[in-house]
Amino acid sequence: VRTSRTLPTAAVVPAAGRGERLGPGAPKALRQVGGEPLLVHAVRGLWRSGAVDLVVVAAPPGTASDVANLLAEAVPGVEARVVEGAAARQQSVAAALAALDSDTDVVLVHDAARAFTPPDVVRRVVQAVRAGAPAVVPVVPVTDTIKQVGDDDAVQATVDRTRLRAVQTPQGFRRDVLERAHREHAAAATDDAALVEALGEKVAVVDGSDEAFKVTRPLDLVLAEALLRSRAD
Amino acid sequence: VRTSRTLPTAAVVPAAGRGERLGPGAPKALRQVGGEPLLVHAVRGLWRSGAVDLVVVAAPPGTASDVANLLAEAVPGVEARVVEGAAARQQSVAAALAALDSDTDVVLVHDAARAFTPPDVVRRVVQAVRAGAPAVVPVVPVTDTIKQVGDDDAVQATVDRTRLRAVQTPQGFRRDVLERAHREHAAAATDDAALVEALGEKVAVVDGSDEAFKVTRPLDLVLAEALLRSRAD
Numbered sequence: 001v002r003t004s005r006t007l008p009t010a011a012v013v014p015a016a017g018r019g020e021r022l023g024p025g026a027p028k029a030l031r032q033v034g035g036e037p038l039l040v041h042a043v044r045g046l047w048r049s050g051a052v053d054l055v056v057v058a059a060p061p062g063t064a065s066d067v068a069n070l071l072a073e074a075v076p077g078v079e080a081r082v083v084e085g086a087a088a089r090q091q092s093v094a095a096a097l098a099a100l101d102s103d104t105d106v107v108l109v110h111d112a113a114r115a116f117t118p119p120d121v122v123r124r125v126v127q128a129v130r131a132g133a134p135a136v137v138p139v140v141p142v143t144d145t146i147k148q149v150g151d152d153d154a155v156q157a158t159v160d161r162t163r164l165r166a167v168q169t170p171q172g173f174r175r176d177v178l179e180r181a182h183r184e185h186a187a188a189a190t191d192d193a194a195l196v197e198a199l200g201e202k203v204a205v206v207d208g209s210d211e212a213f214k215v216t217r218p219l220d221l222v223l224a225e226a227l228l229r230s231r232a233d
Numbered sequence: 234v235r236t237s238r239t240l241p242t243a244a245v246v247p248a249a250g251r252g253e254r255l256g257p258g259a260p261k262a263l264r265q266v267g268g269e270p271l272l273v274h275a276v277r278g279l280w281r282s283g284a285v286d287l288v289v290v291a292a293p294p295g296t297a298s299d300v301a302n303l304l305a306e307a308v309p310g311v312e313a314r315v316v317e318g319a320a321a322r323q324q325s326v327a328a329a330l331a332a333l334d335s336d337t338d339v340v341l342v343h344d345a346a347r348a349f350t351p352p353d354v355v356r357r358v359v360q361a362v363r364a365g366a367p368a369v370v371p372v373v374p375v376t377d378t379i380k381q382v383g384d385d386d387a388v389q390a391t392v393d394r395t396r397l398r399a400v401q402t403p404q405g406f407r408r409d410v411l412e413r414a415h416r417e418h419a420a421a422a423t424d425d426a427a428l429v430e431a432l433g434e435k436v437a438v439v440d441g442s443d444e445a446f447k448v449t450r451p452l453d454l455v456l457a458e459a460l461l462r463s464r465a466d
Contacts, residue, residue, distance in 0.1 A: 144399035166377035226459030
């Protein structure tokens with residue numbers, strides 16, 4: 001039992017996507033790295049942060065009870081709920097939001113594919129929301145040169161990257177702000193913070209981590225395995 | 234001896250930078266991965282493409298003869314010249330351009346830190362220049378959500394990433410275009426193609442590769458070691 005002077009913080013993990021760019025296989029969150037599914041690594045990182053009181057997972061359709069058993073076994077002591085998710089990410093987030101306790105006041109949304117996010121990133125996001133920000137995203141600098149291309153596949157411009165940041169998760173929100181954002185701007189957005197931006201609410205940034213990379217392409221699995229081994233050393 | 238019906242293609246490798254983000258140690262191009270410096274991996278990839286007739290390396294000051302010996306030993310048969318580089322990347326490129334043969338008509342500029350660029354990326358770039366493009370860059374989609382931040386560290390906008398591409402190397406150029414770009418726009422630019430854009434010349438894109446990532450941060454060394462191991466399997 002975690003006791004806290006504040007109202008609870010819940011982390012929502014939409015984990016029902018296919019992950020086509022990884023190639024054929026299990027739903028992305030259930031792909032194995034180091035002998036365990038990405039989802040297990042992701043939930044373990046959230047829980048080890050000590051900043052999260054409940055994890056709500058939106059699992060691939062038909063897998064909810066298996067996923068619940070998996071998490072209970074792999075992450076001792078975790079407070080987790082598993083709901084049925086959907087292929088569309090926003091639907092999964094909505095299903096998870098509906099499963100929160102009424103007194104939860106801070107909500108994180110975390111990609112299972114950012115399975116190796118260090119716990120200190122989770123803590124920074126929660127602290128920034130508790131300090132008053134309605135929405136918070138962890139970011140890292142953009143290290144590649146970025147160019148904008150046209151329909152003819154020719155370069156139109158080199159983008160000034162000094163003001164660009166690559167956005168990671170968990171993204172943190174005051175619960176009322178996130179729920180309003182999902183109600184009013186449920187249309188496609190690449191991340192939940194963009195829904196909050198559409199409300200006109202301020203989105204703050206905190207430092208992310210290179211290790212919070214998203215497992216998207218086959219090469220990311222190579223990195224993930226290597227990172228796990230380096231952490232075990 | 235490589236014979237070709239066309240005039241020679243040379244690859245220029247500015248390799249004199251420090252690489253501060255990797256932490257203290259040798260100049261970045263001389264950091265070891267899999268027991269060999271990044272520069273050796275980079276030159277080997279260029280040479281193995283079969284599309285390059287000469288590699289000109291701008292080495293860290295004071296290391297030119299050692300680097301020449303290293304390359305001759307590690308990349309059998311390579312046609313390489315080593316010149317003295319400088320901390321400023323554009324100065325290194327200029328020093329290497331000055332060492333080209335007069336009949337060279339296609340020039341690649343390649344980061345030593347993109348040491349694991351697959352040879353087929355090198356070939357695609359050369360082919361596109363030979364097919365008529367004055368400048369060519371290999372690119373990959375941007376997979377992270379990108380936001381623009383203001384001076385107050387608040388998010389100003391989520392950038393539409395469908396038209397954004399992360400730019401890799403080698404970048405390829407008609408020699409006259411690259412030399413003119415360096416003469417007329419030698420000021421700071423994050424890549425050589427940006428100098429050509431400033432001339433108003435068209436820059437085309439070809440497909441890059443995830444494996445052409447730039448070794449910049451400590452985690453990139455973890456990936457580099459793992460990638461080398463997976464290629465050796």
